[in-house]
Amino acid sequence: MSAPTDHLAAFGAPDAISTHMLLLAQQAFVLVSLWKPLLLLLPFIGWAWLISSVYDKHAARFHLGREKWAAIHLCIGVLAIIVAMAIPMKSELSFWLGLFLETVVLGVSVAVFPLLTNKDERVPEQHRLRLDFSKMAEARRAKKETKQIGSSEIIVRLQDGKPIPVPEAESPEFEVRVAAEQIVLRAREARAAEIDLSPGRDGAYINVFLVDGVRTAGGTTPAADAVKIIDFWKSAAGLDVNDRRRKQTGHCSYDRNEEKHKLRVRTAGGQGGMTLNLLFDPEKAVRRKAEELGLLEQQAEELRAIVDDGKGVVLVAATPDGGGTTLIYSLTRMHDAYTTNVQTLEYETQGVIEGVRQNVFDPTKEGQEFSTLVRSIMRRDPDVVSITELPDAPTAKEITRADQERTRTYVLLRANGALPAIQLWMKAVGDPATASGCLHGVVAVRLCRKLCINCRVAYQPSADMLKKLGLPADKVKQLFKKGGQVLIKNKPETCPVCQGVGYVGQEGLFEVYHLGDAERDLIKSNNLAGLRAELRKKQLPTIQQAALRKAIDGITSVEEVVRVTTEAKPQQENRPPADAA
Secondary structure: OHHHHHHHHHHOOHHHHHHHHHHHHHHHHOOOOOHHHHHHHHHHHHHHHHHHHHHHHHHHHOOOOHHHHHHHHHHHHHHHHHHHHHOOOOOHHHHHHHHHHHHHHHHHHHHHHHHHHOOOOOOOHHHOOOOOHHHHHHHHHHHHHHHHHOOOOOEEEOOOOOEOOOOOOOOHHHHHHHHHHHHHHHHHHOOOOEEEEEEOOOOEEEEEEEEOOEEEEEEEEEHHHHHHHHHHHHHHOOOOOOOOOOOEEEEEEEEEOOEEEEEEEEEEOOOOOOEEEEEEOHHHHOOOOHHHOOOOHHHHHHHHHHHHHOOEEEEEEEOOOOOHHHHHHHHHHOOOOOOOOEEEEEOOOOOOOOOOEEEEOOOOOOOOOHHHHHHHHHOOOOOEEEEOOOOOHHHHHHHHOOOOOOOEEEEEEEOOOHHHHHHHHHHHHOOHHHHHHOEEEEEEEEEEEEEOOOOOEEEOOOHHHHHHHOOOOOOOOOEEEOOOEEEEOOEEEEOOOOOOOOEEEEEEEEEEEEOOHHHHHHHHOOOHHHHHHHHHHOOOOOHHHHHHHHHHOOOOOHHHHHHHHHHOOOOOOOOOOOOOO
């Protein structure tokens, strides 16, 4: 028995053995500090809240594949756990490396979702997710300002950016402020680009919203209240409130949470009373590049040939609110304003064109005429001049007297197609030979509404329908029509993207023709039928053909094609536009 005793003695007494084992157990419990698992859990808590409370609801609202994204986020979460735990915890550095890699994996999930979903056309711009912390800080400051200046849904700012204080609650001025705000908020909720407030019958003012180029009823306002609302917006834009007859134009802005919008305020007086026009973000409307307008490939090539020609007069045709200003701004930007002398002549600038000298005609200035200002600009030897109006015959004649070999002139006309624009130009000049001699091109545009891709409905067109449209039955198997509703848990609900309208945004429909000697000779002889035939030989799409192409591609509907190509009528007069469309 001595051997076992000696063996136990080597390890010490039984009490010593128990103490030794207890120490080992204590060491086992402190292999990982308590604060380390908690620290690893913190990124997961924030990530899980963002995914479940924001991203998942966003994917469900706009039908972005909720189940697919949920599975992706779940996989990323599991991957983050594996990455964090797979590194052997041999030192403090290993733990911090695991935490860093976990945060990176979760951060990728956070960043990729808005990056991809914001590109989806089903998500309206105002509902796109943004991870811009500077804007979040601005939103907090704006919210703080709102609390400081009173109870108001939006912050209305003067042209210099200073907020307009909100009157005390229950005062008459506060009621006016709330009513003025509500008109704007209702319009934005309807996705309106413009508001018209004008006298109607029975002593009430009519509110009209321009939504995707279509005028929509926005309710009525008692005349006494409408006048006060008009005065409020006039004051915000720095206009003379006491002048109720003269046309006035000014600008202001407003904030609502993270949204910031500029407003062009235009008022005028008449026999029935004052009118008010509010245009949202006028600069944004004319900021599109040529490749963003909706030109078909053939038309884009023809337009480039016209721009590269760089000589003579190019007519730009559009109906009121039909995209003419946007088109002529895009054409102007296609010229290098830093190597050439590029100028514009406008009644009012709708946006800044970098490097371009933008001349403004003031009709109230004594002794100034539009044609005289055109002559003055042409004498400065410009390379490119864009004229956004053709108010009278003297202006047309001044344009034809310019040096056509050295100057390119774009002229915006209120016409619904290429041929009507040429006819209007010939009438303004008065002499077919003079009118034709300087023409080098014509570009016409109309706007059609784009189908909401979140709720559009596919269908198989009948053979009779395709025959009437002139489309081949063997090639067109599917078209789309407007929906307005979506199924959520097998229950039809109003589409959150288009608000039940079925359309979101607008697309350009074009006619683009580079005019050569053959076309100019036909114009000179006033042979419009021959000119039409000569243009057909170019095999370039007409506005109607471009519209049908958009319908086949699912961009718009046949109903919208019919509306756009049949409702526009030739304009009898070439008046200044009411807005910057």
